Amino acid sequence: MTDHFNSSNYTDLEKIFHPKSVAxxxxxxGSGQATMASGFLNSLLELKFQEIHSLYPVNPKMDxxxxxxxxxxxxxxxxxxxxxxxxxxxxxxxxxxxxCVEKKVNSVHFYTAGFSETGDPEMVKKEKELITKLNDAGIxxxxxxxxxxxxxxxxxxxxxxxxxxxxxxxxxxxxGANAGDVVHGLAKRGVRFSKAxxxxxxxxxxxxxxxxxxxxxxxxxxxxxxxxxxxxxxxFFQALKKCAAVKPTVILKGGIHxxxxxxxxxxxxxxxxxxxxxEAACRQAGAMRAETMDDLHDLIITLTTNAKSIKDTGVxxxxxxxxxxxxxxxxxxxxxxxxxxxxxxxxxxxxxFIPVAGTSVNNPIDTNLSDKDLQIKMLEIVAxxxxxxxxxTNAQFNSPRKNKEQETNSDKTESxxxxxxxxxxxxxxxxxxxxxxxxxxxxxxxFGELAGIANDTFANQAYRNGIAVYPTVSxxxxxxGLILNWRNRRKGLPEIF
Amino acid sequence: MTDHFNSSNYTDLEKIFHPKSVAxxxxxxGSGQATMASGFLNSLLELKFQEIHSLYPVNPKMDxxxxxxxxxxxxxxxxxxxxxxxxxxxxxxxxxxxxCVEKKVNSVHFYTAGFSETGDPEMVKKEKELITKLNDAGIxxxxxxxxxxxxxxxxxxxxxxxxxxxxxxxxxxxxGANAGDVVHGLAKRGVRFSKAxxxxxxxxxxxxxxxxxxxxxxxxxxxxxxxxxxxxxxxFFQALKKCAAVKPTVILKGGIHxxxxxxxxxxxxxxxxxxxxxEAACRQAGAMRAETMDDLHDLIITLTTNAKSIKDTGVxxxxxxxxxxxxxxxxxxxxxxxxxxxxxxxxxxxxxFIPVAGTSVNNPIDTNLSDKDLQIKMLEIVAxxxxxxxxxTNAQFNSPRKNKEQETNSDKTESxxxxxxxxxxxxxxxxxxxxxxxxxxxxxxxFGELAGIANDTFANQAYRNGIAVYPTVSxxxxxxGLILNWRNRRKGLPEIF
Numbered sequence: 001m002t003d004h005f006n007s008s009n010y011t012d013l014e015k016i017f018h019p020k021s022v023a024x025x026x027x028x029x030g031s032g033q034a035t036m037a038s039g040f041l042n043s044l045l046e047l048k049f050q051e052i053h054s055l056y057p058v059n060p061k062m063d064x065x066x067x068x069x070x071x072x073x074x075x076x077x078x079x080x081x082x083x084x085x086x087x088x089x090x091x092x093x094x095x096x097x098x099x100c101v102e103k104k105v106n107s108v109h110f111y112t113a114g115f116s117e118t119g120d121p122e123m124v125k126k127e128k129e130l131i132t133k134l135n136d137a138g139i140x141x142x143x144x145x146x147x148x149x150x151x152x153x154x155x156x157x158x159x160x161x162x163x164x165x166x167x168x169x170x171x172x173x174x175x176g177a178n179a180g181d182v183v184h185g186l187a188k189r190g191v192r193f194s195k196a197x198x199x200x201x202x203x204x205x206x207x208x209x210x211x212x213x214x215x216x217x218x219x220x221x222x223x224x225x226x227x228x229x230x231x232x233x234x235x236f237f238q239a240l241k242k243c244a245a246v247k248p249t250v251i252l253k254g255g256i257h258x259x260x261x262x263x264x265x266x267x268x269x270x271x272x273x274x275x276x277x278x279e280a281a282c283r284q285a286g287a288m289r290a291e292t293m294d295d296l297h298d299l300i301i302t303l304t305t306n307a308k309s310i311k312d313t314g315v316x317x318x319x320x321x322x323x324x325x326x327x328x329x330x331x332x333x334x335x336x337x338x339x340x341x342x343x344x345x346x347x348x349x350x351x352x353f354i355p356v357a358g359t360s361v362n363n364p365i366d367t368n369l370s371d372k373d374l375q376i377k378m379l380e381i382v383a384x385x386x387x388x389x390x391x392x393t394n395a396q397f398n399s400p401r402k403n404k405e406q407e408t409n410s411d412k413t414e415s416x417x418x419x420x421x422x423x424x425x426x427x428x429x430x431x432x433x434x435x436x437x438x439x440x441x442x443x444x445x446x447f448g449e450l451a452g453i454a455n456d457t458f459a460n461q462a463y464r465n466g467i468a469v470y471p472t473v474s475x476x477x478x479x480x481g482l483i484l485n486w487r488n489r490r491k492g493l494p495e496i497f
Numbered sequence: 498m499t500d501h502f503n504s505s506n507y508t509d510l511e512k513i514f515h516p517k518s519v520a521x522x523x524x525x526x527g528s529g530q531a532t533m534a535s536g537f538l539n540s541l542l543e544l545k546f547q548e549i550h551s552l553y554p555v556n557p558k559m560d561x562x563x564x565x566x567x568x569x570x571x572x573x574x575x576x577x578x579x580x581x582x583x584x585x586x587x588x589x590x591x592x593x594x595x596x597c598v599e600k601k602v603n604s605v606h607f608y609t610a611g612f613s614e615t616g617d618p619e620m621v622k623k624e625k626e627l628i629t630k631l632n633d634a635g636i637x638x639x640x641x642x643x644x645x646x647x648x649x650x651x652x653x654x655x656x657x658x659x660x661x662x663x664x665x666x667x668x669x670x671x672x673g674a675n676a677g678d679v680v681h682g683l684a685k686r687g688v689r690f691s692k693a694x695x696x697x698x699x700x701x702x703x704x705x706x707x708x709x710x711x712x713x714x715x716x717x718x719x720x721x722x723x724x725x726x727x728x729x730x731x732x733f734f735q736a737l738k739k740c741a742a743v744k745p746t747v748i749l750k751g752g753i754h755x756x757x758x759x760x761x762x763x764x765x766x767x768x769x770x771x772x773x774x775x776e777a778a779c780r781q782a783g784a785m786r787a788e789t790m791d792d793l794h795d796l797i798i799t800l801t802t803n804a805k806s807i808k809d810t811g812v813x814x815x816x817x818x819x820x821x822x823x824x825x826x827x828x829x830x831x832x833x834x835x836x837x838x839x840x841x842x843x844x845x846x847x848x849x850f851i852p853v854a855g856t857s858v859n860n861p862i863d864t865n866l867s868d869k870d871l872q873i874k875m876l877e878i879v880a881x882x883x884x885x886x887x888x889x890t891n892a893q894f895n896s897p898r899k900n901k902e903q904e905t906n907s908d909k910t911e912s913x914x915x916x917x918x919x920x921x922x923x924x925x926x927x928x929x930x931x932x933x934x935x936x937x938x939x940x941x942x943x944f945g946e947l948a949g950i951a952n953d954t955f956a957n958q959a960y961r962n963g964i965a966v967y968p969t970v971s972x973x974x975x976x977x978g979l980i981l982n983w984r985n986r987r988k989g990l991p992e993i994f
């Protein structure tokens with residue numbers, strides 16, 4: 001790799017993220033078998049890339065694929081090609097690189113594996129040579145051994161089910177599968193992405209280039225990263241610092257134990273390095289370290305909702321069921337937050353309309369209210385209490401429908417959808433009125449299609465309204481605890497929000 | 498409470514668990530509103546109690562409910578009444594107790610709350626008086642402030658959706674909601690129960706009575722408990738020791754932090770006590786402590802499948818996706834297990850049919866095999882490797898269906914069901930052949946009804962075949978780690994399995 005790109009990385013990436021034409025070389029025949037490999041063409045078609053840009057499948061063995069003309073090679077294509085996705089085997093890559101240079105493409109993404117990550121010195125050398133050849137011709141490369149680009153605004157993606165809408169989260173990942181987990185998992189919870197990049201071995205485009213880009217990208221407000229090893233440590237640290245100074249930046253590091261490090265080495269050829277040093281670098285840079293994939297997901301939810309503005313550790317826990325309240329209180333305490341006793345005046349206000357038997361209003365708040373207006377009143381009082389910094393509440397209001405038995409299936413679906421939207425909107429109004437963050441816990445106690453519709457509808461509408469939704473109390477508490485710690489540590493650095 | 502029951506607790510409980518007639522006093526009108534309170538009648542009807550036994554709803558305001566004759570009071574009922582479920586308010590309980598004594602019932606379960614758990618000395622005294630009155634008449638009581646009995650063989654239960662089939666797990670719980678979570682959550686994963694008892698304040702029947710019973714109960718092989726506080730510590734410890742000596746016994750303790758302890762006190766009036774003392778008691782008795790509800794669920798899965806027989810920490814991790822393998826390896830190491838490198842001979846055997854590029858066979862095993870026979874061959878080789886003590890594998894085999902596009906919806910459902918059954922059976926044969934425990938990880942990456950059917954079908958069939966299924970690698974590893982620790986600690990005690 002040569003150095004003359006360093007100054008132009010931002011503009012290079014800007015161009016890579018906005019290809020007007022894509023060639024997929026080595027595209028498999030459309031056998032209907034949903035594998036990772038068949039995902040590129042499917043994903044671009046699903047996002048309708050071909051409706052606004054030019055899409056060129058390349059495979060000498062086919063004339064047509066999925067209704068598109070299939071080309072024998074790059075040179076057979078008349079128009080310009082901005083971005084090439086390489087699905088050919090490693091042994092065919094030298095030939096493809098020749099074609100890319102001749103065709104003057106802008107960038108190549110190598111899905112192709114079998115290079116430096118094998119540990120074979122011959123292949124390490126080969127990878128270097130090919131990248132140098134491309135770079136010398138002004139061509140940038142992503143990978144090898146990765147899934148490449150997801151840019152919703154340009155309708156390019158790498159797995160089915162990626163949302164067509166753009167958002168404010170930038171993701172960089174050394175693993176394609178983990179990038180897919182982040183996008184799929186968070187999309188289901190309402191999150192949308194500005195760009196996501198799976199960059200694998202990082203032979204040319206590396207983590208620090210992407211962090212620098214994310215820091216400057218006006219579409220990006222929050223940055224998430226999955227890393228296995230750090231290349232060029234000094235550059236990485238500088239970029240991390242630059243990015244974390246202006247945008248909340250969360251990093252999940254894989255390979256923290258010997259077994260994981262060995263797996264990372266054979267996955268992306270990464271030398272995992274010491275987790276202590278990595279942790280220290282994150283702290284110094286003002287970034288957050290996620291310890292697990294769940295942490296990463298939840299922190300992104302927290303950072304892109306009003307939950308991020310939590311001021312202190314006081315949780316008002318509004319829950320159903322005494323034993324559930326006990327375990328939830330334990331989980332909150334384990335995460336370093338607190339369930340403080342409600343002051344006398346709050347208790348008094350609540351006792352005006354909540355009977356004593358079988359209920360508790362001291363916090364946890366355990367009522368059997370079935371009237372929605374009274375539930376709202378209760379939540380308002382609890383949020384306004386002096387000890388409350390955040391309200392934990394169930395996702396759905398109990399509002400029993402009349403004539404439930406007479407409903408048809410489509411009535412039921414419609415009712416469930418409306419109830420979920422209404423619950424999400426009600427919690428959002430409470431948050432706006434009280435200026436205290438509300439978070440919703442989506443207990444998954446009932447099953448079946450209707451429960452799924454209810455959960456998804458609620459989660460997405462709540463998120464759109466700035467409400468964080470978590471699957472369990474302990475994950476909610478852990479995520480908020482991590483945010484509080486991070487904000488404490490950042491004292492001295494400029495405020496991000 | 499008087500002492501003369503102590504010797505006859507087992508026979509008393511045996512009688513309580515086998516009521517031939519049940520009266521539900523204060524049964525609510527069937528408004529169609531699914532609350533906890535309406536659950537008793539619904540649950541008994543759902544389990545078809547009335548088809549083999551006598552069911553008497555009692556409510557002076559109704560003549561009929563759910564097609565059954567409704568009585569004004571207990572005395573109006575002609576036949577004998579074995580078991581009474583009290584749903585009346587606390588102030589009506591003295592009158593009900595009079596009727597119970599006059600009617601010579603065998604047992605009363607007080608769903609009714611508002612007694613000792615309120616902390617009001619007047620109500621503490623009242624609770625004691627009422628229990629004494631019942632006991633003096635030879636009547637045993639469960640509760641107050643609880644959900645009572647689930648005995649599938651007698652078709653008695655306390656929430657909808659409890660399985661009608663009996664099983665080998667005994668559950669005792671101070672919390673009704675948590676008992677419901679255990680039964681619902683584990684039933685979905687295939688577990689069945691001998692009996693479950695939510696006993697709330699434990700004014701008469703206490704944890705130690707139930708543990709003593711469970712130790713002797715021939716239907717019970719594994720015991721699960723949710724506790725908030727311990728009453729009569731010496732009796733409890735003796736019973737725990739007796740039970741844990743003969744059957745694996747897992748206890749989840751609520752109220753381990755100050756916030757949780759306060760919640761426990763207002764929930765069941767329990768004084769939570771020190772978690773260190775509780776932990777020490779568990780260790781000494783040879784019982785297992787679950788730290789969270791997830792732990793409790795997973796340990797019951799582990800203890801009722803072949804996973805319990807794991808001999809050492811070596812995990813063969815068969816997974817899809819390099820980044821997923823890295824994070825999984827980290828999670829396994831965090832739980833105290835290991836992902837040991839495969840010996841040269843195993844690697845050699847695998848490399849005979851697994852190509853090098855984009856795969857790894859060193860452990861984690863990351864192949865792109867799509868042929869089912871080759872996948873089975875790979876799993877067999879991996880299981881037979883000298884370093885393998887357990888195989889972690891994905892829940893489903895990749896076996897792409899032909900003509901998938903032409904299938905109707907009911908074809909699809911049928912195909913998905915058959916594939917899931919086949920996957921579960923295949924993994925079970927591998928376990929039987931190799932004598933190495935296989936556990937399946939059910940990654941929930943796809944959504945929708947079909948995915949739900951696939952997951953449920955697989956989980957239940959796998960469990961029936963003695964395969965443990967967990968939702969994540971980290972939960973699987975944690976549960977197995979806890980079992981290994983527990984078995985190590987038990988050295989010296991008689992072997993349970």
